[in-house]
Amino acid sequence: MMHSTLNYAGAEALQTLNPENTVLEVENLCVDFKVRGKIVHILSNISFNLSRGETLGIIGESGCGKSMTALALMRMVPSPPGWISAGRILMGDEDLTQVSAKRMRTVRGRQISMIFQEPMTSLNPVYTVGNQIAETIRCHKERSRSQALEEAVEMLRVVQIPNPERLVREYPHQLSGGMRQRVMIAMALACEPKVLIADEPTTALDVTIQAQIFDLLKEIQEARGTCIILITHDFGAVAEMADRVMVMYAGHKIEEGTVDEIRNGACHPYTKGLLQCMPEIKVDIGEKRERLPEIPGTVPDLLRDLIGCPFAPRCPFKIPKCKELPPSFDLGNKRAVKCWLVRGDTHVKESA
Amino acid sequence: MKNNILISVDDLKVHFKVRRPSMFRPRPILYAVDGVSFNISRGQALGLVGESGCGKSTTGLALLRLVEPTNGKIIFDGIDLVSLESESLRAMRRRMQIVFQDPYSSLNPRQTAGNIVRDPLDIQEVGSPYDRDARVSELFSLVGLGERQKALLPHQFSGGQRQRICIARALALNPDFIVCDEPVSALGVAIQAQILNLLCKLRDELGLTYLFISHDLAVVQHICDQVAVMYLGKIVEKADCGKLFRNPRHPYTQALLASVPSRSLIKRKAKRLRALGDIPNPINRPSGCYYHTRCSYTKEECKMKKPELIEKIPGHWVACHL
Numbered sequence: 001m002m003h004s005t006l007n008y009a010g011a012e013a014l015q016t017l018n019p020e021n022t023v024l025e026v027e028n029l030c031v032d033f034k035v036r037g038k039i040v041h042i043l044s045n046i047s048f049n050l051s052r053g054e055t056l057g058i059i060g061e062s063g064c065g066k067s068m069t070a071l072a073l074m075r076m077v078p079s080p081p082g083w084i085s086a087g088r089i090l091m092g093d094e095d096l097t098q099v100s101a102k103r104m105r106t107v108r109g110r111q112i113s114m115i116f117q118e119p120m121t122s123l124n125p126v127y128t129v130g131n132q133i134a135e136t137i138r139c140h141k142e143r144s145r146s147q148a149l150e151e152a153v154e155m156l157r158v159v160q161i162p163n164p165e166r167l168v169r170e171y172p173h174q175l176s177g178g179m180r181q182r183v184m185i186a187m188a189l190a191c192e193p194k195v196l197i198a199d200e201p202t203t204a205l206d207v208t209i210q211a212q213i214f215d216l217l218k219e220i221q222e223a224r225g226t227c228i229i230l231i232t233h234d235f236g237a238v239a240e241m242a243d244r245v246m247v248m249y250a251g252h253k254i255e256e257g258t259v260d261e262i263r264n265g266a267c268h269p270y271t272k273g274l275l276q277c278m279p280e281i282k283v284d285i286g287e288k289r290e291r292l293p294e295i296p297g298t299v300p301d302l303l304r305d306l307i308g309c310p311f312a313p314r315c316p317f318k319i320p321k322c323k324e325l326p327p328s329f330d331l332g333n334k335r336a337v338k339c340w341l342v343r344g345d346t347h348v349k350e351s352a
Numbered sequence: 353m354k355n356n357i358l359i360s361v362d363d364l365k366v367h368f369k370v371r372r373p374s375m376f377r378p379r380p381i382l383y384a385v386d387g388v389s390f391n392i393s394r395g396q397a398l399g400l401v402g403e404s405g406c407g408k409s410t411t412g413l414a415l416l417r418l419v420e421p422t423n424g425k426i427i428f429d430g431i432d433l434v435s436l437e438s439e440s441l442r443a444m445r446r447r448m449q450i451v452f453q454d455p456y457s458s459l460n461p462r463q464t465a466g467n468i469v470r471d472p473l474d475i476q477e478v479g480s481p482y483d484r485d486a487r488v489s490e491l492f493s494l495v496g497l498g499e500r501q502k503a504l505l506p507h508q509f510s511g512g513q514r515q516r517i518c519i520a521r522a523l524a525l526n527p528d529f530i531v532c533d534e535p536v537s538a539l540g541v542a543i544q545a546q547i548l549n550l551l552c553k554l555r556d557e558l559g560l561t562y563l564f565i566s567h568d569l570a571v572v573q574h575i576c577d578q579v580a581v582m583y584l585g586k587i588v589e590k591a592d593c594g595k596l597f598r599n600p601r602h603p604y605t606q607a608l609l610a611s612v613p614s615r616s617l618i619k620r621k622a623k624r625l626r627a628l629g630d631i632p633n634p635i636n637r638p639s640g641c642y643y644h645t646r647c648s649y650t651k652e653e654c655k656m657k658k659p660e661l662i663e664k665i666p667g668h669w670v671a672c673h674l
Contacts, residue, residue, distance in 0.1 A: 234541075277542055281612055291549055
């Protein structure tokens with residue numbers, strides 16, 4: 001109960017601060033890495049924002065910068081070799097790229113927290129589950145050890161773990177994969193963060209368990225109004241969970257829109273290709289087995305200098321203009337596409 | 353019709369003895385595969401689906417005798433593999449190959465791609481060394497790799513290309529039957545489509561028969577003709593691909609299908625059928641129907657009696673009391 005009242009007050013404060021209800025705003029975020037004396041642009045001008053209670057899906061192939069975006073939001077870009085080279089991350093009236101490391105420690109866990117892909121490697125094997133959750137709570141709130149442990153039990157109940165009183169005393173290796181991921185979620189949510197980043201939270205899990213975790217995330221979001229950033233490579237998962245989708249390729253945001261807009265009217269050739277090449281379960285399959293459309297080639301090597309549109313070498317609709325990097329064309333209503341083809345020709349009409 | 357069956361598995365069991373819990377207790381038995389039967393016709397692909405730990409991969413390995421079956425018959429083109437001696441088994445292995453899940457750990461990092469693909473030819477002593485070189489080149493072009501890539505080492509390839517090397521190695525001896533053990537689950541989506549298309553193409557061109565093991569139902573639907581759903585070492589449902597996806601009969605299959613995130617909005621709104629809790633321990637299995645602990649329709653009967661796999665409608669086998 002206590003959680004919900006807290007959250008409600010927080011939400012009201014936010015609303016007065018920002019009429020549009022925006023919780024997080026990312027502007028032209030750039031992350032660079034220095035590799036063998038050379039500067040590599042890992043993220044180039046990523047911009048997006050998140051409203052209260054919204055779920056944003058970030059989708060793309062491996063190595064396109066999805067996870068790096070998440071790490072940059074938490075200010076956890078491995079440094080060296082990487083650093084945030086430009087841009088702002090606005091949360092409330094604070095720019096997270098500028099605040100001190102000490103202040104950042106209070107933001108992590110309290111304002112933004114993160115669930116990682118592999119629950120076994122992100123839990124500490126030598127501490128009990130309860131200990132680890134209580135540690136998070138005690139970092140951010142004034143609680144005695146036993147109070148924190150009690151709250152940990154409460155959190156485990158929220159993530160629907162049977163018999164939480166016993167489980168707080170167990171070690172991560174005693175739990176199944178699904179349970180471990182629930183513990184991760186409990187830990188991430190222990191201090192009611194406004195934004196929860198889920199970096200491929202179910203990739204290591206079976207579909208049946210994945211469905212349980214998604215149900216749980218949805219329930220928690222409904223109850224608490226948390227924003228979720230869901231990073232995945234599975235468009236099915238995004239369609240299931242997210243309100244809006246951001247498609248990434250080679251460190252660029254190449255398309256953004258609502259799930260419906262992306263599903264029914266993807267504009268960027270890469271998004272189209274990506275959606276088509278994922279097999280989907282159909283109720284009726286035809287007699288003839290169709291060939292899956294594939295995107296030829298592989299993701300570009302960021303170590304080489306990319307000139308122009310990063311997707312151009314693999315793009316079936318390449319035009320001479322693609323030698324220049326297209327800007328992100330804003331189609332209104334948070335819909336954006338980074339491709340020359342959308343500039344006032346047929347593609348826009350198709351998507352409208 | 354009967355001649356057309358390439359591989360026939362009857363009551364296959366693989367049990368492992370695990371470590372003693374204490375010095376004075378017997379070694380518990382892990383029932384990895386417990387009475388699995390199926391046939392695969394020539395040129396067909398059987399999909400084996402299920403959660404992790406349900407015995408899919410063990411079944412695949414047992415078919416090639418890479419793990420020793422505890423019980424059961426595996427008839428491959430009229431020959432019982434279980435009773436074969438090691439010498440004749442090696443000859444049989446020419447005709448059956450495997451592609452593993454992880455192309456990062458299934459290639460020797462110190463061998464060039466060309467040598468890796470050539471290895472099976474050397475072991476089985478096929479043709480002259482010159483012929484073998486020619487065969488390697490042929491295989492490379494078949495799987496879409498360049499001639500010049502033969503001299504490269506595995507770490508110089510991307511995941512998709514490595515999986516192509518694994519496929520080329522499996523094809524080297526012109527096998528009839530290939531076990532594909534999650535061949536695309538370690539790959540990104542765009543690469544996954546390329547490998548699936550390659551597998552389909554090879555089957556059509558070379559008349560291959562596949563046992564396709566995967567946890568991804570969409571992939572299985574795309575590539576397979578028949579599907580068997582496994583749960584705790586047993587097949588719970590078996591049917592043609594079309595039938596199974598159109599009309600899943602077993603509650604587990606239904607939950608499995610409902611769990612796959614869907615792109616369409618229709619399924620999104622409704623509260624969906626779920627498999628509750630976690631998969632039970634294959635050492636200490638529940639009584640009766642193994643699925644009853646997670647099933648939404650459990651009755652008294654399910655807790656007492658094991659359901660048999662029976663043909664409920666022609667061509668559609670289900671093991672459920674309902």
